[in-house]
Amino acid sequence: MTQRALAGERLLGLYVGLILAFLALPILVVIPSAFSAGSTLAFPPQGFSLRWFANILARPELVRAAGISAAVAGVATAVSLVAGLGVTLALGRYRFPGREALRMLFLTPLVFPAIVLAVAVAMVLSPLGLVRSFWGLVLAHVVITLPYIIRTTSATLAEIDRACEEAALTLGANPWRSFRHVTLPLLRPGILAGVTFSFIISFDEFTISLFLVGPGMMTLPLEMYNYAEFSLDPTLAALSTVLIGMTVVAVLLIERFVGLGRHFT
Amino acid sequence: MTRALTEETAAVPRMQQPAAGAAPRRRWRALRQVLAPVLLLLPGAVLLALVLVWPFLTMLGISFTDRYPNGAALTLDKYRDVLGDPYFLRIILRTFGLGLVVTAITALLGYPVAWYLARSRSRWKHLVFLGVIAPLLVSIVVRTMGWTILLGNEGLVNSALMALGLTDTPLPLMQSFWSVVLGMVHILLPFMVLSIATVLGKIDPSLSEAAALLGAHPVRNFLRVTLPLSAQGVAAGSVVVFCLSIGAYITPLWLGRGQVTVLAISIHEQMVVLVDWPTGAAASMVLTIGTFVILALYGLAFARHARR
Structure with a gap:
């Protein structure tokens, strides 16, 4: 490598480091603030205390909202997984007219402005009385979790050599057994990644829930926003630190067992 | 058998x-x-x-109705309200302007990172990849709060400026168009990097090697060989970033502090505060049409590309 190319490589490395710092900064800065002893969200934090972590548990609305968000994310992910796997198999293993159009339609919510999805879903659900309802939230969240599941499982399915399935069929397995014992195990990494992302996306979703929440049925991001409206003490930083910790664990688990790379491109 | x-x-x-x-x-x-x-x-x-x-x-x-519920006639009134009102028009321009600015900045900032991910043989590459993806999985509320800690009146930047004696009173770093741009670039940059990196990774390196052997200057080589070949990645990333940024609600709301009204905020106002569903629906359709136009342009550009 020439001297100039090496210098270029170094410069690029430096630049990439700066961008990574930019991406990490607003996330990492939350963590020290959570341990502040002061009562405002200031940086640098004043002193050290764990009282803001204790304060999370002293706020029943935050705990309740976390429970609702987890339940909504769990059910929406489960529903999307069952429906999405079918769609993935149909789109990936059969030929029929309109297949590409259908694939695009299923993936549209990934690029559709979230506020439009929120308005549209609310206009259907509120006349049905599904506002401030658990199932209303689940239905709305399925809009965004279903395409995530379809995308990750489709990416994995495309990598599975069809010869494996054909071998199973040749050896006398019926289509169900071939799916159960060949395709499904090979799909597992995609399913695992899809389920994790879908859960996180739903758990963090703000805009879709906007018109569907209300007293008694708040999701965590909206409850956090409400909390920030009247108090900017470090409680939210503490809660965020907990969420960051859970995300890091999830990322490391996927990275360890599946490999994160292939599921985002 | x-x-x-x-x-x-x-x-x-x-x-x-x-x-x-x-x-x-x-x-x-x-x-x-x-x-x-x-x-x-x-x-x-x-x-x-x-x-x-x-x-x-x-x-x-x-x-297309004049009021909801019990709307009477089929009418274009609400579209006329939204597109004819200077107040709304300014919001629409601001929304699409924000989308364009954010798209341009993410493309410029993201391209070299994508290049690194696609071409570098560094042992840090894997960590860089994780570093780009991980922020996608952190709640937007958390990240927006991070910006509050950095840019707020008692935040890191203001404390630093005051400690250095550069200013006596905290600077209003939040509540501007550019603080919203900053927050949006932070959220959407990973999408752009991943889109470009996918396409860059598929380009056969022998093409630019051939250009180099034939005597092309590295800059010319990049501009005439690699950049056109990676255009689809930039375009795909731009579509995603633009569509996601014109629909953003929480970042403009929080980092703009009510000073940066975009369509999403105004739609929320129509729906919840004014309970005017037809206007909210018409404003949502403006966003939808913007999205469809961008998607169609992308489809046209690259369908033609593929045929050649």
Whole structure:
């Protein structure tokens, strides 16, 4: 490598480091603030205390909202997984007219402005009385979790050599057994990644829930926003630190067992 | 053995059936070939119809009424209200302007990172990849709060400036168009990097090597060989970033502190504060049409590209 190319490589490395710092900064800065002893969200934090972590548990609305968000994310992910796997198999293993159009339609919510999805879903659900309802939230969240599941499982399915399935069929397995014992195990990494992302996306979703929440049925991001409206003490930083910790664990688990790379491109 | 053979042919629809097969069984297999994808698609299609198609058509319908509920006539009044009102027009321009600015900045900032991910042989590459993806999985509320800690009156930047004696009173770093841009670039940069990196990774390096051997200057080589080949990645990333940024609600709301009203904020106001659904629906349709135009342009540009 020439001297100039090496210098270029170094410069690029430096630049990439700066961008990574930019991406990490607003996330990492939350963590020290959570341990502040002061009562405002200031940086640098004043002193050290764990009282803001204790304060999370002293706020029943935050705990309740976390429970609702987890339940909504769990059910929406489960529903999307069952429906999405079918769609993935149909789109990936059969030929029929309109297949590409259908694939695009299923993936549209990934690029559709979230506020439009929120308005549209609310206009259907509120006349049905599904506002401030658990199932209303689940239905709305399925809009965004279903395409995530379809995308990750489709990416994995495309990598599975069809010869494996054909071998199973040749050896006398019926289509169900071939799916159960060949395709499904090979799909597992995609399913695992899809389920994790879908859960996180739903758990963090703000805009879709906007018109569907209300007293008694708040999701965590909206409850956090409400909390920030009247108090900017470090409680939210503490809660965020907990969420960051859970995300890091999830990322490391996927990275360890599946490999994160292939599921985002 | 016969069963195994017939099962195999069932799995490979395009293969010709041996003539010896029994007719009813063949018909059953043909039926299954049609029935299987239909049954597999059914739950997903029902969900899609329920949560996407039906709501979208309902919204479209409400956007053509004069009031809701009990709207009387089919009218374009609400579109005239939204597109004819200077206040709304300024919001629409700001929204699409924000989208363009954010898209341009993410493309410029993201391209070299994508290049690094696609070409570098560094042992840090894997960590860089994680570093780009991980922020996607952190709640937007958390990240927005991070910016508050950095840019707020008692935040890191202001404390630093005051400690250095550069200013006596905290600077209002939040509540401006550019603080919203900053927050949006932070959220959307990973999408751009990943889109470009995917396409860059597929370009055969021998093409630019050939150009270099033929004496092309590295800059010229990049501009004439690699950049055009990676245009689709930049375009795909731009579509995603633009569409996501014009629909953003929480970042403009929080980092703009009510000073940066974009369409999403105004739609929320129409829906919740003014309870004017037709106007909210018409404003949502403006965003939708913007999205469709961008998607169609992308489709046209790259469908033509593929044919050549």
